[in-house]
Amino acid sequence: MSAPTIPAAQHAPSSSGGPEQPEPPPHHAAPPNVPTKEFFDTKGLDYETIYGHNAGLLKAVDKFAARLRPGCRVLDLGCGTGRPVAHTLAARGFHVHGVDFSETMVGLSRTAVPSGTFECAHLLDWVPPAPATDETDQELFGGIVATSSFYELAREQMETLVSRWRGWLAPGGAALLMMVAAEDVVPGTRPEMYDADGRFARGIPFRFMGDDCFLYLFTRAGWRALLEEKGGLVVREQWAGAFVPAGQADCDAEMNSFFIVEKEEG
Numbered sequence: 503m504s505a506p507t508i509p510a511a512q513h514a515p516s517s518s519g520g521p522e523q524p525e526p527p528p529h530h531a532a533p534p535n536v537p538t539k540e541f542f543d544t545k546g547l548d549y550e551t552i553y554g555h556n557a558g559l560l561k562a563v564d565k566f567a568a569r570l571r572p573g574c575r576v577l578d579l580g581c582g583t584g585r586p587v588a589h590t591l592a593a594r595g596f597h598v599h600g601v602d603f604s605e606t607m608v609g610l611s612r613t614a615v616p617s618g619t620f621e622c623a624h625l626l627d628w629v630p631p632a633p634a635t636d637e638t639d640q641e642l643f644g645g646i647v648a649t650s651s652f653y654e655l656a657r658e659q660m661e662t663l664v665s666r667w668r669g670w671l672a673p674g675g676a677a678l679l680m681m682v683a684a685e686d687v688v689p690g691t692r693p694e695m696y697d698a699d700g701r702f703a704r705g706i707p708f709r710f711m712g713d714d715c716f717l718y719l720f721t722r723a724g725w726r727a728l729l730e731e732k733g734g735l736v737v738r739e740q741w742a743g744a745f746v747p748a749g750q751a752d753c754d755a756e757m758n759s760f761f762i763v764e765k766e767e768g
């Protein structure tokens with residue numbers, strides 16, 4: 503595959519005279535050239551065929567489930583088709599509440615996980631249901647999962663979303679994040695793609711389900727800092743593992759980074 507050209511808009515000079523950086527997208531505008539809601543509406547089950555058997559993700563869900571209070575509520579942000587994450591958690595007795603902006607994905611999740619509840623919303627618009635009683639802990643989630651679901655968000659949007667997790671998690675609750683780190687993308691990043699703090703890179707070329715996309719990703723250190731500094735969460739486990747989609751999938755191979763974090767008790 504020949505490397506695609508980064509759109510000119512991403513090279514607009516910054517007003518500060520510092521390194522060239524794109525303007526952050528407005529509140530709900532996704533960064534340019536990432537898979538959109540319409541993309542996922544169209545792909546649906548094709549996504550599950552290619553990515554639904556990621557052994558590294560299944561292992562991560564096992565580790566995460568072992569940390570959760572039995573039977574607790576788990577919020578799945580960007581739940582996709584419901585397989586493998588929501589389905590695996592539901593099979594272990596957790597109540598999964600999934601959120602996804604694709605009607606197609608929400609429909610597939612409802613079929614795959616009949617015991618779960620699923621709603622169609624943009625992750626930045628989603629708010630937890632108001633507590634029915636004063637016992638607000640009952641309404642909090644024991645766990646949050648976000649696996650490969652930040653690709654359509656700008657840096658500032660990822661920071662906003664993660665800063666809300668602490669308020670959604672019960673004390674002692676855990677979250678699982680799986681994403682790719684900027685430095686792990688093949689064929690690689692260039693120095694000018696990075697923000698001044700070196701924690702985030704923009705416009706990284708990537709082949710995804712037959713499309714040439716541009717990814718907007720934190721580095722591994724950046725993901726960790728996002729969870730600790732914006733999320734106020736404690737990193738309990740961090741590791742990385744390769745995932746190679748089947749040859750006919752027309753996707754680049756991935757190095758997935760995993761983080762399991764906790765909200766401390768009290």
Ligand SMILES: C[S@@+](CC[C@H](N)C(=O)[O-])C[C@H]1O[C@@H](n2cnc3c(N)ncnc32)[C@H](O)[C@@H]1O
Nearest residue numbers: 542580581582602603604624625649650651654
């Ligand atoms: C790459 S798929 C991952 C699905 C699932 N988490 C998994 O690991 O199999 C990303 C999912 O997140 C959803 N998504 C992406 N950005 C979103 C947003 N801003 N709001 C709601 N859903 C979003 C997409 O519709 C898609 O179903």
